[in-house]
Amino acid sequence: MTSPSSWYGLARECRMRAAETHALADGMKEAEPKTIMLRIVADYEKLAEWAEELSTLVGQETGKIPFVAEPPKPQPRRKLGKGELRQQTAAAFLAWRAGQTSKKDK
Numbered sequence: 001m002t003s004p005s006s007w008y009g010l011a012r013e014c015r016m017r018a019a020e021t022h023a024l025a026d027g028m029k030e031a032e033p034k035t036i037m038l039r040i041v042a043d044y045e046k047l048a049e050w051a052e053e054l055s056t057l058v059g060q061e062t063g064k065i066p067f068v069a070e071p072p073k074p075q076p077r078r079k080l081g082k083g084e085l086r087q088q089t090a091a092a093f094l095a096w097r098a099g100q101t102s103k104k105d106k
Contacts, residue, residue, distance in 0.1 A: 010051040011049075012048075014045070014047045015044070015045070
């Protein structure tokens with residue numbers, strides 16, 4: 001039996017593909033290809049709904065209902081002081097320099 005989290009992952013993937021396909025369809029000017037793409041979007045949405053229902057049903061059978069939540073919001077980046085920025089820049093340069101090979105080594 002497939003785990004509820006894999007069904008939930010499939011649902012999420014289908015929703016992402018539906019959004020991508022919808023964006024492509026919005027850029028199309030000809031009616032027939034656009035209609036075909038919008039049908040594909042509808043199919044992806046149906047698949048996502050089906051997978052979400054299965055994830056809930058499988059979760060109820062096994063006692064493991066998937067955790068469904070929004071992904072965490074990225075934390076704002078901390079501003080660095082001049083000294084910290086200089087240190088990080090120097091460390092990055094030294095790391096880059098260490099990975100470089102001289103013409104003699106080639």
